[in-house]
Amino acid sequence: MSDRYYPNYCDGQKISGESHFSVINPATEQLVGYAPTSTDTEIEQAIASAKTAQIDWAARPDQERKDLLMAVAEKLQGESAALAKLITEEQGKPLCPLGSPFEMQAAIGWTQVPASLDIAPEIVFEDETRKDVLHYQALGVVAAIAPWNWPLMIAIWQIIPALRMGNAVVIKPSEYTPLATLELVRLLNEILPAGLVNSVTGAGDVGQKLISHPDIDKVMFTGSESTGVKIMQHCAPNVTRVTLELGGNDPAIILPDANPEAIAEGLFWGSFLNMGQTCACIKRLYVPESLMDEACDALVKLANQMPMGNGLDEGIMLGPIQNKMQYDKVMSLIADAKQAGGTVLCGGESPSGPGYFVPVTLIRDLPDTARLVTEEQFGTALPILSYPDDDLEQAIHRANNSPAGLGASVWGTDPDQTESVAARLNAGTVWINQHGAIHPMVPFGGAKGSGFGLEFGVEGLKAVSQPKIISRNKA
Numbered sequence: 001m002s003d004r005y006y007p008n009y010c011d012g013q014k015i016s017g018e019s020h021f022s023v024i025n026p027a028t029e030q031l032v033g034y035a036p037t038s039t040d041t042e043i044e045q046a047i048a049s050a051k052t053a054q055i056d057w058a059a060r061p062d063q064e065r066k067d068l069l070m071a072v073a074e075k076l077q078g079e080s081a082a083l084a085k086l087i088t089e090e091q092g093k094p095l096c097p098l099g100s101p102f103e104m105q106a107a108i109g110w111t112q113v114p115a116s117l118d119i120a121p122e123i124v125f126e127d128e129t130r131k132d133v134l135h136y137q138a139l140g141v142v143a144a145i146a147p148w149n150w151p152l153m154i155a156i157w158q159i160i161p162a163l164r165m166g167n168a169v170v171i172k173p174s175e176y177t178p179l180a181t182l183e184l185v186r187l188l189n190e191i192l193p194a195g196l197v198n199s200v201t202g203a204g205d206v207g208q209k210l211i212s213h214p215d216i217d218k219v220m221f222t223g224s225e226s227t228g229v230k231i232m233q234h235c236a237p238n239v240t241r242v243t244l245e246l247g248g249n250d251p252a253i254i255l256p257d258a259n260p261e262a263i264a265e266g267l268f269w270g271s272f273l274n275m276g277q278t279c280a281c282i283k284r285l286y287v288p289e290s291l292m293d294e295a296c297d298a299l300v301k302l303a304n305q306m307p308m309g310n311g312l313d314e315g316i317m318l319g320p321i322q323n324k325m326q327y328d329k330v331m332s333l334i335a336d337a338k339q340a341g342g343t344v345l346c347g348g349e350s351p352s353g354p355g356y357f358v359p360v361t362l363i364r365d366l367p368d369t370a371r372l373v374t375e376e377q378f379g380t381a382l383p384i385l386s387y388p389d390d391d392l393e394q395a396i397h398r399a400n401n402s403p404a405g406l407g408a409s410v411w412g413t414d415p416d417q418t419e420s421v422a423a424r425l426n427a428g429t430v431w432i433n434q435h436g437a438i439h440p441m442v443p444f445g446g447a448k449g450s451g452f453g454l455e456f457g458v459e460g461l462k463a464v465s466q467p468k469i470i471s472r473n474k475a
């Protein structure tokens, strides 16, 4: 087989598969490589292998698990240049510092932190008659279902805390971006015991078979809300636990005392990190009328300065949309926004030639009912919406008026006012004068339709654990 065929791993062995699907570079529409389409038998074998390996893994001392995960972080550091290039080829994000090298550094950081954390048993009640202690122990086999936007980083978010707590994992990456994850699984298998991390690949049907299996104890799902609904349905018959990290439609509110020029760069990358294909990107920007022109000018200026192209080329800051389906969706939202009376400040038309490129498209004067406002665009298009300077209530109401509630942000100079607006925004995370600034020690999860359950930090470890009370009779 050529080195363009990336195998799965089961019980520490390569599984080359009977049939394959192709993975396309979204900047060139050329082939990057092939991943296997996992069969039902291979899915069964992956789960069985994880189930067996988990027993020994959970019995090992904590420190041994922590040391092995630290060795994984070191391995990733050593392989980060090669992995970053592969991420750029299959996902599209550039090789610039905010692109695939950033994804690799995040993957390493999100490995080191869970590897260094402990959950101490907690005495929840004690008197002269009894003592009750809360422990967290392994659940068993965790199924990880990952999306295509930050394929390797999100795979790490799902795999490492699960391993830290003594679980084994079967991961199914997105069918659009499986290759870097398969490389990751190969590297994990060089360090960890056989069978602890297994992969299966294919489309949603492979994911469905995996999570519906009775030997799956927990599903870590990151993806769209519509798939999240199906995940819950598939998990219900076996009462399988599930964490759902779903889509967002994050609002950002600029307050009248803000300086648009000073915050423009934060707003720009808050909106367009990974070409806007980030769950917690700014997807609706609310600006006081008096600052509208200045804010729009500052953002247009930045948009015009950012080179877009094939992420392997020097100096490129923005790449393509990751796949044709998403490209069509972003273009249809832009077309709808034009029809709805929006003023296109920049972008709006896709260049000819190969690749799913959508230039940064900033649109003002849109009604709140436009699809670009009500739906998650997940791409390089942003509605800039005005509100009266003396009616902040209106901005808060419109920002909260969405079924999604992943993130939100407020931008201003008065600490009391920014804090009081933050308290009223209904989201899992509200940032002040930044957006999307996640950290491996800080719990992250959605409100409303953006899902439930937390990742990162100690809360993230609890999410892949079984809480257990041991209650002693002292009498």
Ligand code: NAD
Residues within 6 Å of the ligand: 145, 146, 147, 148, 149, 150, 154, 172, 173, 174, 175, 202, 203, 204, 205, 206, 207, 208, 209, 211, 222, 223, 224, 225, 226, 227, 228, 230, 231, 234, 244, 245, 246, 247, 248, 278, 279, 280, 376, 378, 406, 446, 450, 451
């Ligand atoms: P998606 O829902 O289309 O696919 C996600 C994964 O689910 C893929 O691996 C897919 O093959 C699998 N899948 C599809 N149907 C399935 C089924 N019936 N059973 C089991 N698995 C199934 O999502 P996507 O388009 O890959 O990702 C983009 C979405 O993910 C956006 O909405 C984005 O906001 C969201 N996202 C959320 C977070 C977060 O932390 N909240 C992070 C990143 C992305």
